[in-house]
Amino acid sequence: MINSLLILLMLVCFGLKAQTPKIKNRELSFSIGTSNHNVPKFTSNQDLDFLNYVDCDPEYFEYLIVKLGYKFDLTSKISADIKLLLMDDLVPDNYDIIAKYHFNNLIDFGLGSILTKSYISNFEEYQRQSLPDYHLVDDNMQQFKCYEIGFYLTPMVKLIQSEWFQATIKCDMGMASYLKKEVTFYHKKRLSNERMIYNYKTKTTFQPYIKPGVDLQLQAFKTKNTAVGFSLISIFHYGKKSIKYERTIQKWTSQNQVNEPISPPKHTYSKLEINFGFYVQW
Amino acid sequence: MRNFQTLKNMKMKSVKWIKPSLLMRVMILLFLSFGMKLFFSCTPPPPVDIFYNSVRLIGIDNSGQFMRSYENIDTIYSNAMALKLTILDTSYNYYASLNGIMKSLSFSTAMALSINEAFNPVNKVVQIKVQTLFDVDDDIKAGDDISIHILYADGYDFELYESVNSAISRLNGTQNTPGGSVEMVFKKSIKNTKAQFYVEITLDNGQVLSCVSDTFTIIGA
Numbered sequence: 123m124i125n126s127l128l129i130l131l132m133l134v135c136f137g138l139k140a141q142t143p144k145i146k147n148r149e150l151s152f153s154i155g156t157s158n159h160n161v162p163k164f165t166s167n168q169d170l171d172f173l174n175y176v177d178c179d180p181e182y183f184e185y186l187i188v189k190l191g192y193k194f195d196l197t198s199k200i201s202a203d204i205k206l207l208l209m210d211d212l213v214p215d216n217y218d219i220i221a222k223y224h225f226n227n228l229i230d231f232g233l234g235s236i237l238t239k240s241y242i243s244n245f246e247e248y249q250r251q252s253l254p255d256y257h258l259v260d261d262n263m264q265q266f267k268c269y270e271i272g273f274y275l276t277p278m279v280k281l282i283q284s285e286w287f288q289a290t291i292k293c294d295m296g297m298a299s300y301l302k303k304e305v306t307f308y309h310k311k312r313l314s315n316e317r318m319i320y321n322y323k324t325k326t327t328f329q330p331y332i333k334p335g336v337d338l339q340l341q342a343f344k345t346k347n348t349a350v351g352f353s354l355i356s357i358f359h360y361g362k363k364s365i366k367y368e369r370t371i372q373k374w375t376s377q378n379q380v381n382e383p384i385s386p387p388k389h390t391y392s393k394l395e396i397n398f399g400f401y402v403q404w
Numbered sequence: 405m406r407n408f409q410t411l412k413n414m415k416m417k418s419v420k421w422i423k424p425s426l427l428m429r430v431m432i433l434l435f436l437s438f439g440m441k442l443f444f445s446c447t448p449p450p451p452v453d454i455f456y457n458s459v460r461l462i463g464i465d466n467s468g469q470f471m472r473s474y475e476n477i478d479t480i481y482s483n484a485m486a487l488k489l490t491i492l493d494t495s496y497n498y499y500a501s502l503n504g505i506m507k508s509l510s511f512s513t514a515m516a517l518s519i520n521e522a523f524n525p526v527n528k529v530v531q532i533k534v535q536t537l538f539d540v541d542d543d544i545k546a547g548d549d550i551s552i553h554i555l556y557a558d559g560y561d562f563e564l565y566e567s568v569n570s571a572i573s574r575l576n577g578t579q580n581t582p583g584g585s586v587e588m589v590f591k592k593s594i595k596n597t598k599a600q601f602y603v604e605i606t607l608d609n610g611q612v613l614s615c616v617s618d619t620f621t622i623i624g625a
Contacts, residue, residue, distance in 0.1 A: 257468070257469040259469060259470075259562045308562045310468075310469055310470075310562075311483075312467070312468075313467045313481045313483060313484055313624070314467070314481070314483035314484050315466050315483060315484050315485070315486060315555075315589040315590065315591065316483075317562075317564050317565060319564060372564055374555060374564060374565055374591065375555065375564050375565050375566070375567065376564050
């Protein structure tokens with residue numbers, strides 16, 4: 123079994139060596155895709171767990187993702203790939219930037235950073251359910267626009283790299299954390315003078331994740347210096363996450379307060395993303 | 405030389421002063437003076453000095469989600485005893501009515517609607533003392549000082565309650581009416597079917613203002 127795998131790897135390597143080196147060193151790309159998030163919820167919670175309220179439905183691909191990419195060579199061995207990610211609101215506030223080192227025609231090694239956005243909504247329901255004797259003064263729905271920043275290393279294997287078709291597999295391995303958020307709930311006890319405030323301040327906690335993916339490029343046509351083609355990218359994101367926070371409860375007066383660090387249990391987070399688009403190389 | 409003379413004559417002809425008539429001069433003077441009056445009238449007036457001389461104490465409903473500090477009630481839940489304490493300068497009303505009469509004798513001051521009058525209390529509050537006139541529970545009897553069980557609020561926000569010092573600062577600060585008010589809440593539960601309170605306010609000139617609330621019927625005692 124191992125021998126056959128080695129033979130297959132050698133064949134691929136020979137195949138790559140036999141090809142002419144790629145002369146194009148700049149690429150603009152546009153792709154549109156969708157993603158499906160899945161964060162299993164925990165039913166019995168003593169404390170507020172923000173990840174129980176992540177906007178996701180495992181049944182549907184709910185997020186639309188538009189990617190604008192620009193790839194260029196910094197040196198003969200190092201290239202950069204900058205991707206601007208737009209979600210449903212079409213605000214370019216997400217990115218995926220990577221610098222790649224080309225070891226040889228088969229393997230690249232990358233170092234990158236990613237910033238993604240997700241929404242956590244309706245978590246005020248926890249307050250309502252856990253404090254039935256208290257009014258929640260602000261009846262509005264609460265929502266966090268949560269940015270998650272990550273830093274990763276990624277080995278990339280260029281399985282096929284012919285002039286017309288390229289296939290690359292990669293596996294991002296990194297650490298990511300949600301950026302800090304804060305929310306305050308005002309409570310008033312029914313038929314009583316008692317007032318109470320719950321304040322939650324989330325902490326930055328980097329947690330590991332892996333993100334294997336496949337990148338396919340098919341050249342449609344080319345002119346003397348320019349090539350145009352289609353791309354298909356599929357990524358699977360997997361990790362264990364929790365949002366830790368500092369909780370402050372104040373009763374009657376601001377002097378009467380209790381601070382507690384809270385570490386909710388970790389949720390299994392998975393996301394499948396598929397993008398289809400086109401590229402121009404020159 | 406002749407060209408120069410021609411140019412000089414042309415300049416002399418072009419500068420021609422119009423001498424305004426007497427009526428025109430009066431109109432210009434009036435226009436300037438009213439314009440200046442309008443300009444200076446639009447600046448905020450200085451705070452009016454007020455002298456606290458009266459205290460009022462009413463029961464308010466704090467049993468629901470929001471404090472209803474604008475309604476006077478006489479039936480209160482045992483855990484939601486709340487009062488509104490108003491301290492004011494009643495003599496300002498005479499000044500205001502007289503000021504209106506005096507204004508009518510002259511041109512009324514032009515004033516932008518957004519500028520509110522400000523009132524500065526001259527004699528500052530130094531102490532607020534609250535006593536109960538009925539037994540509250542087994543520990544607090546009629547006549548006891550309950551000031552340490554009272555917290556204060558601003559009736560228009562959701563923030564937590566404040567100490568007596570914050571309430572005194574608020575009453576001593578610049579007011580937008582000729583008086584100030586604070587909402588008082590009682591931390592303890594009242595175990596009696598009736599409640600009544602006596603409030604004593606000491607000013608920095610040694611004057612003591614006091615009042616007694618209505619008798620409240622307590623629900624859920």
